[in-house]
Amino acid sequence: MLEVNQISKAFGGIRAVDGCSLGVERGSITGLIGPNGSGKTTLFNMITGFYQPDGGSILFNDQPIHHLLPSQICHRGIGRTFQITRLFWKMTVLENMIVPVRHTGWRTLFSQGVKKHEEERAMELLELVGLTNFRDEEAGKLSFGQQKLVEFAAILMSDPELILLDEPAGGINPVMIEKIMEMVDALNHQGKTFLVVEHNMRLVMELCQHIIVLDHGQKIAEGKPAAIQNDPLVLEAYLGSTEHVGA
Amino acid sequence: MMRLLLSNRIWLPLGLAILLAYPLVQRSQYYQHVMIMTMMAAVLSSSWNIIGGYAGYTSLGHAAFFGLGGYLVALAHNHFDWHPFISTWFLAVIVMTVALILGWISLRTHGSAFVVVTIAMVFIFRLVALNLSSITNGARGLTQPRPGWGDVQWSPDFIKVPFHYMMLVLLCLTIFASWRIRQSKFGLGLIAIREDEGKAEAVGINTMLYKVLAFGFSAYFMGVAGGIYSYFFTYIDPQFIFDVFTGVTMVLIAILGGRGTLWGPVLGAFIMEPLGNWVIGTFGGTQIHLAVFGGILLVVMLFMPQGILPTISNVVKQREKARVANAVSQ
Numbered sequence: 001m002l003e004v005n006q007i008s009k010a011f012g013g014i015r016a017v018d019g020c021s022l023g024v025e026r027g028s029i030t031g032l033i034g035p036n037g038s039g040k041t042t043l044f045n046m047i048t049g050f051y052q053p054d055g056g057s058i059l060f061n062d063q064p065i066h067h068l069l070p071s072q073i074c075h076r077g078i079g080r081t082f083q084i085t086r087l088f089w090k091m092t093v094l095e096n097m098i099v100p101v102r103h104t105g106w107r108t109l110f111s112q113g114v115k116k117h118e119e120e121r122a123m124e125l126l127e128l129v130g131l132t133n134f135r136d137e138e139a140g141k142l143s144f145g146q147q148k149l150v151e152f153a154a155i156l157m158s159d160p161e162l163i164l165l166d167e168p169a170g171g172i173n174p175v176m177i178e179k180i181m182e183m184v185d186a187l188n189h190q191g192k193t194f195l196v197v198e199h200n201m202r203l204v205m206e207l208c209q210h211i212i213v214l215d216h217g218q219k220i221a222e223g224k225p226a227a228i229q230n231d232p233l234v235l236e237a238y239l240g241s242t243e244h245v246g247a
Numbered sequence: 248m249m250r251l252l253l254s255n256r257i258w259l260p261l262g263l264a265i266l267l268a269y270p271l272v273q274r275s276q277y278y279q280h281v282m283i284m285t286m287m288a289a290v291l292s293s294s295w296n297i298i299g300g301y302a303g304y305t306s307l308g309h310a311a312f313f314g315l316g317g318y319l320v321a322l323a324h325n326h327f328d329w330h331p332f333i334s335t336w337f338l339a340v341i342v343m344t345v346a347l348i349l350g351w352i353s354l355r356t357h358g359s360a361f362v363v364v365t366i367a368m369v370f371i372f373r374l375v376a377l378n379l380s381s382i383t384n385g386a387r388g389l390t391q392p393r394p395g396w397g398d399v400q401w402s403p404d405f406i407k408v409p410f411h412y413m414m415l416v417l418l419c420l421t422i423f424a425s426w427r428i429r430q431s432k433f434g435l436g437l438i439a440i441r442e443d444e445g446k447a448e449a450v451g452i453n454t455m456l457y458k459v460l461a462f463g464f465s466a467y468f469m470g471v472a473g474g475i476y477s478y479f480f481t482y483i484d485p486q487f488i489f490d491v492f493t494g495v496t497m498v499l500i501a502i503l504g505g506r507g508t509l510w511g512p513v514l515g516a517f518i519m520e521p522l523g524n525w526v527i528g529t530f531g532g533t534q535i536h537l538a539v540f541g542g543i544l545l546v547v548m549l550f551m552p553q554g555i556l557p558t559i560s561n562v563v564k565q566r567e568k569a570r571v572a573n574a575v576s577q
Contacts, residue, residue, distance in 0.1 A: 048449060074451035082449075088442035099439045100450035103432055110427070113435040158451055 001026040001193055002047070002078075002162060007056030007066075008217075009042055016042040018217035019056070024162065029184065029194040031208030031225075033201075035237055039217040040197045041083055044164055047195075048080045049073040060162070075102060079160030083167050083197075085147045089140035093131065093150055096139050097122035100158045118157075125153040128183065145172040152180065162193045169200040181207055205229065213237065263419075270411045277528075279407040283479065285520040286414040287472055291497040292504070292512035293421045294468035298461045299498060300507035301434060303441030304354065307494045308365030311349075311372040312466040314488040316342045316473030318376065321389040321483055330396070332413055335474025342470030343463045350462030354455065357444075366491060373489035388484025391477065410479050417475065418513075421468045426509055428464070437461055441507070499540065503547055505554030514556055519543070 002024040009017045017039040024030045032040050045051045047058055049070035058066040065073050079100075087096050098114050126132045129149040134142060139150060148168070155163060165184070169177045181203060184194055198204050204211065205225040213221040213228060215237040221228060228234055266286070270279055291313065298304050319338040323329040353364045376383045383389065394409070395401050401409065428434040436457045439447040448454045477483045497512075500519050505511025519540060526536040551558035 050445070050449075069453065070445075070448040071451045071453045074449060080449060082446070086443055086446040086449075088439050088446065090442055091438060095435065095438075099435055099447065099452070101432075102451055109433045110431045113431050154450065 001061060002195070003059040004043070004047070005057045005059070007043070007046060007053045007058060009039075009046060009051055009054050015217050017046065017053075020214070020217060020219055021056075022212050022219055022222070024193060024195050025210065026161075026193055027188070027191060028210055029188050029196065029208045031204040031211040032195060032197045032214065033199075033204055033211060034214035034220075038214040038237075040214055041166060042217075043214070044080065044166055044197065047073075048078060048164065074100075074158060074160070075104075077159075077161040078164065079155035079158055079162070080164040081148075081151050081155060081166055081168065083170065085144070085151050087139040087147055087151055087154075089138070091139060092136050093126070093139055093142070094119065094122055094135040096150055097125065097154050097157055100154050102158045122157060125156050126150075129153045129179075145176045148172055148176070148180075152183070156187075160192070162195065163187075165194060165196045165198070167198055168196065169198055169203050177203060266415050266418075270408045274404075276404070276407060279411060281521055281524045283407060283410050283414050284524070285516055286411075286418045287476060288497070288500055288520040289513045289516035290414070290418050290421045290468055290472045291493075292500040292516050293418075293425050294465045294472075295497045296501050296506065296508075296512045297425060297428060297437075297465040298458070299465075300501055300512070301429065301437040301441065302458055302461050303507070304458065304462075305362050305498065306365040306462075306465075307362055307491065307498060308368035309465070309469050309497060310488070310490055310493040311365075311369045312342050312346055312469035313473040313476070313493060314369075314372055314376070314483075314485075315345060316470030317477035317483050317488050318383060318389070318473075319470070320474035321391050321477045322382070324391050324478070325389065331391070331474055331478035332409070335471050335478075338474060339467050339470030342473075343467040346466030347459055347463040350459040350466075351455075354458045354462060365494075369489050369491050369494060373485045376485035376489060383485070386484060386486070388482055388487070389477075391481045393481060394478060410475065413475050414472075417468065417471055422509070422513065424464065424468070428461075429509055433457065433460070438507075496540075499544055502554055503544055505556035505558075508554070508556050511554050511556040515554070518555075 004020060004022050006019050006021055007017060008015065008019055020039065020043065032043070034040055042051065046053050046066065049065070049068050049072070053066050056066075057064055060073075060076055060078060063076070065076060068076070088099065091099070094114070098118055101118050103109070123132060123135070126135060129152065131146060131149060131153070134146065139147065142150065152168070168180050168184070177200065184196075184207060188194060196204070196208060208225060211223065211225055211228045212219060213231070213234050220233050220237060221231045223231070269282055273279060273282070291309070295306065295309050299306055316335065316339055319341060320331045320335045323334045323338060324331050349368060353361065353368065356364050377386055393400050394406055428437070436447065436452045439452060440454050440457060444454055473488070477488070500515035501512040502515075503519060504513065504515025522543075523536040523540060526539050547555060
């Protein structure tokens, strides 16, 4: 579904991503792991159009997307969350849900901002994350964990085929992590594909069917969770934090 | 009761009725003049608000579009005998087109860089107007025939009345457009851009398109106002009409009343413009009204950083909440 071919990106002298190739299978939950600075987020930013790759190509459903704007890539069906949650802080939770609704054409651009059926869909998704009571609350006033849930639910409003999650479990409590894992799993059963960057190894090993390991901007290993846990290259890359692997 | 105070159902018909009756009741030329300038300030500030308030891009250069509208109308009047009251609506489309192009270039910058670019825009327009003297008559400016219709020149005690209603129509249209935009998907996108442009782009909003369109719409009403203004004074020159201070005033008025709200800019204009005229009338035609303006802005920013209107509506909402909570607890 997603094919990244020989992609590179350098910032000054630092080669953040260096000739990296990887693929994401339709219907899978693929984990993307690697030590800090290994190029995971840079890769995310290239897939979603925030950075232009210096070389290589990215294909989504066999179409090249690396030259498109982030908004166009979103319209193609790739949604993403951010490592540090980003919401429209002064807007209400409901408005945060409505903004991502996909629409095209001039007439819809000037049509009613919040439509009945969109609101219903938004409420369904808020129900899913248990935040219906907060619909008219300013997004900035929610707790950190709730904000993460709103960001996640809002991504679903544009009905993406592929969802990129950048550290979905970062900085939230174990109960919330459990909840997010359940939701990702349920959505996966409904046919959504996920690419997940995460440092919480328990989450990655339990949730993902396939794992890709990056180090220094290159893919060093790939395979099933059990195989990755025992891969000597991976253990070496993670030196110092090996006790988390398989914990 | 408090909720009623903020309701459009009261203020809208009341305000419209007052403005419709105003020139018929108020026969003083001076006060008629002040009202026209007040409505114009409301138009400028409201249309600036579309890009500056909703989308959060602080343009200090909108005087460029105001002036361009003024020049186009004056030229069309002098060369083709197009009546400004009609031509200004069409010529402002040219202003809008120019703004779309300039917006497409300047909206690549953000924050303070954008502010500086827009200031430069005014100076470029002024330089062009000064130096393109074969068309603009350079620093001597352009004069138009005295206002009238057909062969009839309007008499001095009537002359302000048509301008009053022209400006009123423009004010209504501007507010309507601003309201319509705020209610639409487009408006929702603009607010999202103000809150977090990168995130807006990530969730599928073509931010460049939205910003450029907002810039264009806001320039359209600017251009119409400039056209009416140039006919009102029958004389314009580059120093006067391409003035950075015009651009700053409309921004300050919007901030005072409540930037990014529908009625804030209108409220700000109806406070500042009459007050400024009163200060000039009382203390003489020095620059003292600017000092007063600055003082008021300082006080408002200190005690109501969001502007007057959002602060009032927050207070009303808080009281309403407290009242409901009280009712429930009893």
